Amino acid sequence: MIKENQQILNQVNIFTDGMVILLAMILAYSLRFSVLQGETGHITLEGYISLSLVVIPLYLLIYAGFNLYESFRRKDFSKELGLIIKANLLGIVILLTCLFIFKKIDLSRWTLVFFFTFNITGTAFKRFVLRNILKKYREKGYNIKHVILLGDGPLARSYLNAVYNNKSLGFSITGYISANKSLRHIRYLGNYDIIYETLDLFNADEAVAALEAEEFHLLPKIINSCEKSGTKLSVIPFYSKYMPSNPYLDDLEGIPLINIRRIPLDNxxxxxxxxxxxxxxxxxxxxxxxxxxxxxxxxxxxxxxxxxxxxxxxxxxxxxxxxxxxxxxxxxxxxxxxxxxxxxxxxxxxxxxxxxxxxxxxxxxxxxxxxxxxxxxxxxxxxxxxxxxxxxxxxxxxxxxxxxxxxxxxxxxxxxxxxxxxxxxxxxxxxxxxxxxxxxxxxxxxxxxxxxxxxxxxxxx
Structure with missing residues (x-):
């Protein structure tokens, strides 16, 4: 069910993003030529609306490239805002390049500046409102993501605390799988010997592996069981306390390297x-x-x-x-x-x-x-x-x-x-x-x- 909900949400986002782009172009034109009363040149409002019909699919593709149509349930809004700004910067650069190549010199530069500003503001505001609507919706028990927890150590307890302390995330813990029955107030589903059968039986939206260092050898079995049952898997690394807030993954001849301290100023x-x-x-x-x-x-x-x-x-x-x-x-x-x-x-x-x-x-x-x-x-x-x-x-x-x-x-x-x-x-x-x-x-x-x-x-x- 959660996958269907995400598809509906994506469709809503795509449609409303397109409407924001169109509205931003109309507002930009109105501000430039109606409020500020500049010379309209040869291009009318209809011309800018026609331009929007080209810009909309371009921007939607760019938004998709910046992962703006993935689930933002776990993402902080500031990170989403950063992606919106970056996507719009790329979009305006591509648009200006195309206008230069096709010699569309009659377009008002100020209109494009206003469009850039209005589109970022409108898209960010729309997504902020949508986030808050979904939070209220989840707090009432709708759009819930059912999760099976794998593990019962400190990492598992930390995850449970985070989920229980933030109902607006919309996670519901179906139960947990571990070698021991040590967690209270949560359903014990069995040990790792029957992990595939358990995942297949409960058909959860996601499994979260919160394994301690001494249990990490179980991860290959967990991955195989999740793939066989079609259950999405997320892993909390046992070394997560050493991870940076924005981990950066590098590659050495196919060997993944995690930079423990990501520093943007190294760029x-x-x-x-x-x-x-x-x-x-x-x-x-x-x-x-x-x-x-x-x-x-x-x-x-x-x-x-x-x-x-x-x-x-x-x-x-x-x-x-x-x-x-x-x-x-x-x-x-x-x-x-x-x-x-x-x-x-x-x-x-x-x-x-x-x-x-x-x-x-x-x-x-x-x-x-x-x-x-x-x-x-x-x-x-x-x-x-x-x-x-x-x-x-x-x-x-x-x-x-x-x-x-x-x-x-x-x-x-x-x-x-x-x-x-x-x-x-x-x-x-x-x-x-x-x-x-x-x-x-x-x-x-x-x-x-x-x-x-x-x-x-x-x-x-």
Whole structure:
């Protein structure tokens, strides 16, 4: 039954996606030529509607290529939104290429820009609404996916907790198969000796293998039984706690390799895009904040004897040390003592406290960005002393050094600064590293304006 439901849902999605494309084109035309009252040229609204009849099958094929017509029961909406944006980018590139080849120069460029925007917005909104309708539908006991669980260890228990705590996923556990009868409040269906007979009898929509390491030798038998009975199989790896949030599968002469830490910035184009944004952003921000930096320089010089810029060694990309710049906020030689800065730290000058309060002391790090030592966004860098401490006591701490450190970061805009939990900061840093994209960077920069400027004196570096 679940397969028939998915087919109906796909048909609804395909039809409504086509309608959104048509509506987006009509709205784009109306905005360009009715609201903004531009010159219509030789192509009328009927011409743009005719263009839509060509664009619709093209976009639907692209959507299918991006797996947008597969079940999104387990997928996060943000990932689906990312696929919608990527599919539309590819679609508009193909459309513009075809228009150039066939010399359709009468088409309004602004109309295509509006179409691109409206289509992404409309498709995302439609799918968001559909998701929520289906969630409510499943919570009432409809469109349920019946699952047989294979295993009874910690992995199986974790899976059961996830299913029971989220009814909107629409999973119903028929029962479990294992060597032992150890799970309560769930039907025991038998052991692995009769797995095929059990799968064939209950005709579930899916089997989920949650085998511990010592049971993994049973997997070939489970796969054969599922294929023989026509039951879809999903496997939870016993090493799942070591898996990244977005695992990347590589291939070596037919041997699959799972990269335990997927880093989008290892991709050359991604790295170039981020570096370009860093350079342009740093130049713009240096010009924008130059009056403030001039005032900070004069104030630092007048507040106490010593240099204006404080230089300190930090650990950056690939564990390489670099010199980080800040406006000096402490008296000379006061910073030689290793330790966190506290609220009433006697080492700070009054003017230095003011600079730190508004994070103005961090502004010289824009020059670190230009040099390539830092990025506008990334994990905050630490001194070598603390790196040596944390790498022994904090799991995954050194992963943060696989990307350039940043002036601001995902941890900072979530309130994790200074004497807050180091472990939570690292969790946020790793999430950022594994899920990086330019939109994520821009989001963090905007959040910094509202959350990350005022320093509540918890900042340790």
């Amino acid at each position: 050359l184009l991604n790295a170039m895009a981020k570096r370009t944004m860093d350079i342009i952003g740093a130049v713009f921000l240096i010009v924008l904040f130059s009056p403030i930096m001039l005032i900070a320089s004069v104030g630092t010089k007048l507040s106490s004897p010593g240099p204006i810029i404080f230089k300190q060694e930090r650990i950056g990309l690939n564990k390489k040390p670099f010199t980080m710049y800040k406006f000096r906020s402490m008296r000379i030689n006061a910073v030689e003592r290793t330790g966190w800065t506290t609220f009433d730290d006697p080492r700070k000058t009054k003017f230095g406290s003011f600079l730190r309060k508004l994070s103005i002391d961090e502004l010289p790090q824009f020059f670190n960005v230009l040099k390539g030592d830092m990025s506008l966004v990334g994990p905050r860098p630490e001194m070598p002393y603390f790196v040596e401490q944390f790498k022994e006591s904090i799991p995954l701490y050194m992963v943060k050094h696989q990307v350039r450190p940043g002036i601001t970061g995902w941890a900072q805009v979530n309130g994790l600064r200074g004497d807050t939990s180091i472990k939570k900061r690292i969790e946020h840093d790793i999430y950022y590293i594994e899920n990086w994209n330019l939109i994520f960077d821009i989001r963090i920069l905007f959040l910094t304006l509202f959350k990350g400027v005022v320093n509540e004196e918890k900042f340790i570096n």
